[in-house]
Amino acid sequence: MLSRTAAYSRWLAARLNAHPELGEWLLETILAPVTRQDMNDFLATGIAGEADLKRQLRRLRERVFARVMARDLNGLADLSEVTRALTDLAEVTARLAVDFHHRDLASIHGEPLDSAGRAQQLIVVGMGKLGGGELNASSDIDLIFVFPEEGETAGPRRLSNFEFFTRLGKRVINALDDKTEDGHVFRVDMRLRPYGDGGPLVSSFAMLEQYFYTQAREWERYAWIKGRALSGDRIDELEKLRIPFVFRKYLDFGSFGSMRDLHAQIRREVARKDKADNIKLGPGGIREIEFIAQVFQLIRGGQQASLRMRPTRTLLHQLAAYGLIPETHTRELEDAYVFLRNLEHRLQYLDDAQTQTLPHNIEDRRRVAEAMGYADWEGMAGHLNSLRRKVAGQFEQVFGAPQEDQSGHPLAGLCELPEEEALERLVVAGFHEHARDALERLRALKHGSRYASLPAQNKTALDGLLPPLVEVAASFSNALDTLARILDLLEAICRRAPYLALLQEYPQTLMQLARILSASPWAAAYLSRQPHLLDELLDHRALMAVPDWNATREELRLRLESDAGDVERQMDALRHFKQSETFRLLAQDLAGLWTLEKLSDHLADLADLLLDATLKLVWADLKGRHREQFAFAVIAYGKLGGKELGYASDLDIVFLYDDPHPDAQEIYARLGKRLITWMSTHTPAGILYDTDLRLRPDGASGLLVSSLDAFDDYQRNKAWTWEHQALTRARYCCGDRDVGERFAEIRERVLSSARDVEKLRADVLEMRRKMLDGHPNPSGLFDLKHDRGGLVDVEFAVQYLVLAHAARHAELLPNVGNIALLKRAGALGLIPEDLALAAADAYRELRRRQHAVKLQGAEHARAEHGGLAQEISAVQALWSAVFGAPAEAEA
Numbered sequence: 001m002l003s004r005t006a007a008y009s010r011w012l013a014a015r016l017n018a019h020p021e022l023g024e025w026l027l028e029t030i031l032a033p034v035t036r037q038d039m040n041d042f043l044a045t046g047i048a049g050e051a052d053l054k055r056q057l058r059r060l061r062e063r064v065f066a067r068v069m070a071r072d073l074n075g076l077a078d079l080s081e082v083t084r085a086l087t088d089l090a091e092v093t094a095r096l097a098v099d100f101h102h103r104d105l106a107s108i109h110g111e112p113l114d115s116a117g118r119a120q121q122l123i124v125v126g127m128g129k130l131g132g133g134e135l136n137a138s139s140d141i142d143l144i145f146v147f148p149e150e151g152e153t154a155g156p157r158r159l160s161n162f163e164f165f166t167r168l169g170k171r172v173i174n175a176l177d178d179k180t181e182d183g184h185v186f187r188v189d190m191r192l193r194p195y196g197d198g199g200p201l202v203s204s205f206a207m208l209e210q211y212f213y214t215q216a217r218e219w220e221r222y223a224w225i226k227g228r229a230l231s232g233d234r235i236d237e238l239e240k241l242r243i244p245f246v247f248r249k250y251l252d253f254g255s256f257g258s259m260r261d262l263h264a265q266i267r268r269e270v271a272r273k274d275k276a277d278n279i280k281l282g283p284g285g286i287r288e289i290e291f292i293a294q295v296f297q298l299i300r301g302g303q304q305a306s307l308r309m310r311p312t313r314t315l316l317h318q319l320a321a322y323g324l325i326p327e328t329h330t331r332e333l334e335d336a337y338v339f340l341r342n343l344e345h346r347l348q349y350l351d352d353a354q355t356q357t358l359p360h361n362i363e364d365r366r367r368v369a370e371a372m373g374y375a376d377w378e379g380m381a382g383h384l385n386s387l388r389r390k391v392a393g394q395f396e397q398v399f400g401a402p403q404e405d406q407s408g409h410p411l412a413g414l415c416e417l418p419e420e421e422a423l424e425r426l427v428v429a430g431f432h433e434h435a436r437d438a439l440e441r442l443r444a445l446k447h448g449s450r451y452a453s454l455p456a457q458n459k460t461a462l463d464g465l466l467p468p469l470v471e472v473a474a475s476f477s478n479a480l481d482t483l484a485r486i487l488d489l490l491e492a493i494c495r496r497a498p499y500l501a502l503l504q505e506y507p508q509t510l511m512q513l514a515r516i517l518s519a520s521p522w523a524a525a526y527l528s529r530q531p532h533l534l535d536e537l538l539d540h541r542a543l544m545a546v547p548d549w550n551a552t553r554e555e556l557r558l559r560l561e562s563d564a565g566d567v568e569r570q571m572d573a574l575r576h577f578k579q580s581e582t583f584r585l586l587a588q589d590l591a592g593l594w595t596l597e598k599l600s601d602h603l604a605d606l607a608d609l610l611l612d613a614t615l616k617l618v619w620a621d622l623k624g625r626h627r628e629q630f631a632f633a634v635i636a637y638g639k640l641g642g643k644e645l646g647y648a649s650d651l652d653i654v655f656l657y658d659d660p661h662p663d664a665q666e667i668y669a670r671l672g673k674r675l676i677t678w679m680s681t682h683t684p685a686g687i688l689y690d691t692d693l694r695l696r697p698d699g700a701s702g703l704l705v706s707s708l709d710a711f712d713d714y715q716r717n718k719a720w721t722w723e724h725q726a727l728t729r730a731r732y733c734c735g736d737r738d739v740g741e742r743f744a745e746i747r748e749r750v751l752s753s754a755r756d757v758e759k760l761r762a763d764v765l766e767m768r769r770k771m772l773d774g775h776p777n778p779s780g781l782f783d784l785k786h787d788r789g790g791l792v793d794v795e796f797a798v799q800y801l802v803l804a805h806a807a808r809h810a811e812l813l814p815n816v817g818n819i820a821l822l823k824r825a826g827a828l829g830l831i832p833e834d835l836a837l838a839a840a841d842a843y844r845e846l847r848r849r850q851h852a853v854k855l856q857g858a859e860h861a862r863a864e865h866g867g868l869a870q871e872i873s874a875v876q877a878l879w880s881a882v883f884g885a886p887a888e889a890e891a
Contacts, residue, residue, distance in 0.1 A: 005069060009073075009349045012349075022062065022063065030071060033085065036088045042059075047100070053100050057185045058184065059182060061093070065089075065352070079341055079342055087133045090126065093176060095124075098121075106155070108155065110156070113152070113153065114148055115149055120148050120161065121147075123229050126142070126143060127142035127223060128226055129226075130230075131228040136344055136345060138352050140187035143188055144193045146203055147232075148204065149206075150206070165202040166202050187354070194216070218258040221245060222258075222294060225294055243308070248302045275357065278357050279344060279356050284388025284390070284391035286337065289337045291399070292325070292399075305558075306318060317330065332390050346371045414426070415446040419439070423435045431479050442487070445490065457497060461500040462490060465490070468507065469483075469514070473486055476514065486517055488528055489524065493531045493534075499531050502538075515590075521855075521856060521857035522647070530686070543588075544584075547602055547605070549605050549609060556574075560574070571678060571683050574614060578688060581606050596847055596851050600643055607640055611733055612733075615634065615671075622671055625667060626664075627661075632668050632736055633734070634654075634732075634735050636732075637654060638692075641815065642815065642818070644817070647854075651690070652691075655675075655705040656706055656711055658707065668705045669704050673704065697714040715750045719750075728803070730743075752806045752807045755803060755804065764803075781862035781863060782865045783862050784862065785850060791846050805828070805830055811828065819843055831881045831882060838877070842870070845871050846868070
């Protein structure tokens with residue numbers, strides 16, 4: 001194996017000739033991977049001064065490079081082992097150089113102190129492949145030097161901290177980069193530091209932060225993706241500077257354009273220097289694979305912390321897991337990446353040269369092809385070209401420039417055309433008799449103050465989007481309404497370039513967007529308030545995927561974990577999560593994928609999940625909590641309890657606990673208050689849910705939380721009939737399951753209690769009258785919820801049936817919904833079975849109509865009486881059968 005390696009690498013042959021002991025060492029060690037411990041052991045002795053340091057570092061490099069090469073070329077090491085070993089070499093040698101020279105300088109000048117009098121260390125930041133843990137064989141290393149605070153040293157010959165670390169940085173570079181008779185360890189490139197070659201060698205945290213936010217260019221965000229501290233302490237403070245600089249809080253679709261421009265510069269340089277054979281920078285090369293992976297990091301890393309990893313291959317798998325890149329594409333990219341990196345190493349093994357250019361020498365081509373496992377160069381080159389074509393094709397798919405110039409579109413420049421010509425084009429497009437109204441809306445946008453104040457870049461983007469969006473709007477039967485909603489959305493987002501960039505980069509989303517806006521003004525308003533949801537339109541399969549709440553729960557947990565310690569970010573994460581899941585359900589609803597019952601189930605499941613996640617976060621951070629796990633539960637009432645939740649419903653909830661601790665009431669009251677605050681506080685992302693706790697014992701005047709014993713006593717001895725009506729729709733939502741089970745026992749015991757049926761009837765009818773008086777309807781339309789023959793009549797009839805008969809018929813106790821309970825009541829003979837089925841169908845249709853009216857943006861759920869005569873009649877018949885009097889008579 002050793003002779004085979006030496007026959008391939010001219011560098012190794014020369015080193016073995018000069019240092020025979022290297023060959024003997026390789027023979028002893030080649031069968032085992034080189035480890036970080038091996039490196040540290042080698043450097044643990046033999047270093048008395050600077051000359052010894054340089055010699056030992058270079059000899060270590062020679063050994064590691066030779067052993068890694070020999071293992072790689074003989075099939076003993078895969079790509080991961082090679083890059084990990086070379087990265088470890090860089091880290092170990094850099095740290096030793098820093099430690100050695102820091103001690104030497106501190107012995108003269110004293111330790112560099114921070115404002116609290118603590119000694120500071122130099123933070124060496126590895127960039128590029130070093131930062132990513134994927135260093136190549138003959139690579140240079142890109143470094144940036146950072147230190148925490150300005151100040152001065154504590155010794156007799158004092159220096160400013162800046163001067164101390166500058167001197168230290170120069171010594172570290174010399175220790176690694178200086179070419180001695182033993183060669184060098186690594187070539188060191190410092191050009192990625194703030195201000196490049198013209199900037200100071202070292203930066204304090206304050207200097208770096210100021211540079212990030214006042215001077216840094218867009219490509220530097222890309223460079224810092226892989227920035228990783230190799231030495232020093234207070235690294236968490238550095239990360240707090242790096243992460244928000246690299247990863248924006250919002251979805252940054254402007255990254256496409258920025259990285260497209262950067263790649264274009266590289267392509268021009270490649271063409272100028274005739275580097276088409278460069279497997280790193282040329283078409284379909286390593287850099288294009290890295291760009292594909294990293295653009296999604298830049299766009300989404302601010303919101304998805306799990307996309308902030310540095311290694312390229314790991315990132316590719318994560319992108320596939322999130323559905324951001326198809327898995328087949330990911331496999332192609334990874335296969336190409338492994339092949340290209342292995343080829344890159346073999347090119348560099350020849351002479352220990354930093355090259356990624358394919359050889360022209362026939363003998364070198366033969367060597368490289370054989371080392372890659374091919375019989376000849378042509379066979380290897382054919383496979384290489386096939387891989388590069390696939391990579392280049394995927395790159396063009398991701399980064400292909402959007403059609404920004406719409407000047408040739410027939411609907412371009414409508415507001416600048418003569419009016420008759422503009423109207424004619426709009427008529428032809430499909431606006432017909434509404435062409436003039438459409439033109440007026442377009443003019444209002446283009447001539448408005450908001451458009452006039454936009455940056456030039458935003459105006460260009462908006463102008464490019466208008467023609468295709470007008471064309472798409474015209475394809476709908478309600479073309480004018482659709483256009484109006486599209487323009488309202490554009491006005492809402494026009495100052496935010498990333499959202500305009502999203503629509504430009506993904507023109508296929510325009511039809512999906514228009515379809516949703518056309519279907520529902522409520523959906524249009526929701527999207528205008530939450531424009532980050534435009535991102536959900538990018539993957540139609542994900543948008544229409546059936547919710548998997550177990551997987552969703554885990555996704556939310558990971559997202560919240562990544563923001564641990566930052567309450568504001570966690571609150572926003574909860575809100576964004578709810579909005580994204582709600583929008584997916586909304587899109588599926590408008591596409592006709594759900595019955596209303598199933599949609600309401602999903603919305604209730606989402607609310608349960610978010611309440612559970614929020615409760616756990618609040619408890620974990622609650623001061624004075626006396627136990628690891630709370631003995632506290634959230635009980636759902638109303639629409640949440642009955643799983644009839646709508647998109648904008650508030651949550652009727654009650655808090656219960658079962659804890660003997662003497663301070664339990666106070667502790668859980670604080671927990672309840674904090675939970676409500678987390679749910680209802682307005683943050684930049686909005687609110688999570690409005691909550692209503694008036695159904696708790698004694699209502700608004702009662703305690704915020706109740707012990708189970710107090711709740712039981714209240715329900716048995718003090719509760720009003722209407723509170724027992726509400727209890728029929730109550731259920732455990734989240735929190736301690738034992739508390740939830742005890743609540744369920746109390747609920748069943750209360751609901752199954754024997755009652756004076758006449759008094760029950762009188763109480764229910766009285767409450768119905770109060771509700772009717774509280775919701776007057778002078779519109780002349782039928783109020784689907786509150787009018788006689790509407791939804792409330794069905795709900796009261798069902799609640800009466802449960803309270804009157806559950807003592808004898810336990811089948812009525814489960815909280816299975818009004819439709820199921822009506823059918824059970826019919827099967828039990830409590831009401832005629834055909835009447836029960838008719839009332840159930842009427843209830844379903846009334847809810848469906850209510851939902852449809854709300855989606856059309858109406859404030860009240862009202863409709864013409866005529867179209868609902870059958871449903872109203874069925875509900876009135878149910879009322880008469882249950883209460884013995886027509887609903888009109890009770891009114």
